[in-house]
Amino acid sequence: MEALLSAIGRNENGQPALHRFFDHCAGDGALREELVRIAHVRGFSSGETIVGEGEESGLVGTVISGVLRVQKTMPDGRQQIVGLLFAPNLFGRVFSRVSPVAIEAATDCRLCCFSRIAFESFLARHPAVEHDVMLAVLDELDAAQEWMLLLGCQAVQEKVASFLLMILRQADAGGRPRRRRRIVDVPISRHDMAVYLGTTTETISRTIQDFARRGVLRVINPQRFEVLDVAGLAFLSGRVAEPGDIDEPSRKSA
Amino acid sequence: MEALLSAIGRNENGQPALHRFFDHCAGDGALREELVRIAHVRGFSSGETIVGEGEESGLVGTVISGVLRVQKTMPDGRQQIVGLLFAPNLFGRVFSRVSPVAIEAATDCRLCCFSRIAFESFLARHPAVEHDVMLAVLDELDAAQEWMLLLGCQAVQEKVASFLLMILRQADAGGRPRRRRRIVDVPISRHDMAVYLGTTTETISRTIQDFARRGVLRVINPQRFEVLDVAGLAFLSGRVAEPGDIDEPSRKSA
DNA sequence: GGAATGCCTTGATCCAGCGCAAAGAACTCG
DNA sequence: CGAGTTCTTTGCGCTGGATCAAGGCATTCC
Numbered sequence: 001m002e003a004l005l006s007a008i009g010r011n012e013n014g015q016p017a018l019h020r021f022f023d024h025c026a027g028d029g030a031l032r033e034e035l036v037r038i039a040h041v042r043g044f045s046s047g048e049t050i051v052g053e054g055e056e057s058g059l060v061g062t063v064i065s066g067v068l069r070v071q072k073t074m075p076d077g078r079q080q081i082v083g084l085l086f087a088p089n090l091f092g093r094v095f096s097r098v099s100p101v102a103i104e105a106a107t108d109c110r111l112c113c114f115s116r117i118a119f120e121s122f123l124a125r126h127p128a129v130e131h132d133v134m135l136a137v138l139d140e141l142d143a144a145q146e147w148m149l150l151l152g153c154q155a156v157q158e159k160v161a162s163f164l165l166m167i168l169r170q171a172d173a174g175g176r177p178r179r180r181r182r183i184v185d186v187p188i189s190r191h192d193m194a195v196y197l198g199t200t201t202e203t204i205s206r207t208i209q210d211f212a213r214r215g216v217l218r219v220i221n222p223q224r225f226e227v228l229d230v231a232g233l234a235f236l237s238g239r240v241a242e243p244g245d246i247d248e249p250s251r252k253s254a
Numbered sequence: 255m256e257a258l259l260s261a262i263g264r265n266e267n268g269q270p271a272l273h274r275f276f277d278h279c280a281g282d283g284a285l286r287e288e289l290v291r292i293a294h295v296r297g298f299s300s301g302e303t304i305v306g307e308g309e310e311s312g313l314v315g316t317v318i319s320g321v322l323r324v325q326k327t328m329p330d331g332r333q334q335i336v337g338l339l340f341a342p343n344l345f346g347r348v349f350s351r352v353s354p355v356a357i358e359a360a361t362d363c364r365l366c367c368f369s370r371i372a373f374e375s376f377l378a379r380h381p382a383v384e385h386d387v388m389l390a391v392l393d394e395l396d397a398a399q400e401w402m403l404l405l406g407c408q409a410v411q412e413k414v415a416s417f418l419l420m421i422l423r424q425a426d427a428g429g430r431p432r433r434r435r436r437i438v439d440v441p442i443s444r445h446d447m448a449v450y451l452g453t454t455t456e457t458i459s460r461t462i463q464d465f466a467r468r469g470v471l472r473v474i475n476p477q478r479f480e481v482l483d484v485a486g487l488a489f490l491s492g493r494v495a496e497p498g499d500i501d502e503p504s505r506k507s508a
Numbered sequence: 509g510g511a512a513t514g515c516c517t518t519g520a521t522c523c524a525g526c527g528c529a530a531a532g533a534a535c536t537c538g
Numbered sequence: 539c540g541a542g543t544t545c546t547t548t549g550c551g552c553t554g555g556a557t558c559a560a561g562g563c564a565t566t567c568c
């Protein structure tokens with residue numbers, strides 16, 4: 001309980017530990033009381049499964065620290081990560097008995113958990129909070145559609161660049177308001193990156209070494225890079241039409 | 255108004271014209287009255303844009319008949335369809351000033367439209383309806399994640415098979431409760447299929463001809479096929495582990 | 509009817525990126 | 539400290555599918 005109360009604040013990295021849809025609770029003593037009563041903080045270590053694919057999904061909640069991967073698997077074992085969840089994102093499938101995706105700890109992490117049933121009944125009693133959950137779901141949908149664009153029509157090089165920029169934004173957004181960081185800490189393994197980007201470990205590795213060779217970034221260690229040329233990386237991501245490169249013919253241009 | 259009242263029933267194909275999140279309205283005279291007051295039916299012809307990408311999104315609503323494509327475009331013109339909307343799906347981005355995706359008519363279609371603002375205020379006044387909208391959004395998220403699996407790790411052959419099966423399910427689900435149809439009417443062009451599946455027109459064409467050569471389906475005309483072997487198609491989609499083919503080594507097996 | 513216009517199909521070529529294999533590099537454990 | 543384990547990098551050959559380029563086949567419009 002102590003842990004939860006302190007968690008309803010910021011995690012050790014200064015990121016908000018609960019999603020903004022709890023804002024209604026912060027100001028309202030009774031609501032907050034009710035929330036704390038059904039919440040419990042749990043730690044999971046890297047690789048643990050929080051919710052299995054196609055399983056009864058008993059748990060929902062938010063990420064306090066660490067990273068979760070949301071993934072789907074095909075019958076023959078191929079898998080695709082369809083989302084990464086950082087603090088203070090919501091995890092778990094509300095309003096569905098079974099989860100169509102697996103949720104696993106990509107790193108050691110701490111989660112603020114609720115029983116799905118209890119959480120749903122809490123939402124039913126507080127439409128304003130439910131509304132904010134909907135906003136969170138809509139954001140997740142936006143992110144999914146963004147990622148579909150990446151999976152469907154970007155080359156591997158662009159995918160990796162986009163991924164690194166996403167991590168960079170992620171770090172900038174969450175934590176204390178630092179100046180734009182040039183250091184990228186990739187919180188997941190090459191393998192997870194590959195599964196997220198719909199490619200292979202080897203190709204990820206090659207692409208990153210290639211970026212390093214071209215002077216876009218410097219590899220400090222396999223999980224940590226310094227971005228030497230943010231604009232260059234953005235251009236490699238294909239998401240910006242760099243001035244002066246407007247009519248640069250691209251691999252799949254229309 | 256006449257048009258709308260008749261639309262709150264079934265469209266010409268016998269599919270429900272309004273999403274189930276209007277169920278609360280059907281039973282409640284006052285609610286229904288209120289809904290009708292803010293709704294208007296509009297026709298769009300194939301290719302017309304309903305909402306532009308990154309634009310102020312004034313309209314939301316449901317599909318009465320026809321198909322909408324939800325798509326995103328990269329600066330260099332490459333595009334990806336991130337969703338197809340059939341009757342009676344919801345379209346438009348509620349609770350956001352700008353739409354991160356474009357919504358276009360993939361065929362001639364009729365829509366039940368609301369001004370986004372009016373619709374949102376309607377939802378605010380009726381939490382039960384808003385709850386059902388959330389369920390619709392969650393379904394859309396599930397569909398998006400499903401499609402990410404397809405885009406990220408299926409071969410073109412599997413993608414095309416999955417697509418055809420989706421259309422088949424779509425036709426089975428919506429309309430009058432017929433016995434499983436073996437006729438697939440693809441409501442969109444080869445080009446749209448390609449953009450949806452993250453591939454090219456030529457490859458789509460080749461794959462379909464290949465299916466025909468293998469006897470899985472028969473091409474009646476470019477937009478209409480008869481599926482001769484549903485199980486075979488399902489197996490080609492890679493989504494089922496066909497009995498007897500359990501250890502069939504697949505292109506990317508783990 | 510015939511030219512123009514839009515799909516769709518087919519053929520031929522090429523290369524990005526996958527799969528396999530093996531060699532570092534970092535970490536754990538006895 | 540050496541053996542085992544796990545993760546990352548590198549080399550190399552192969553191929554699925556993109557690209558480029560014609561060639562059908564309807565439909566529409568003079």
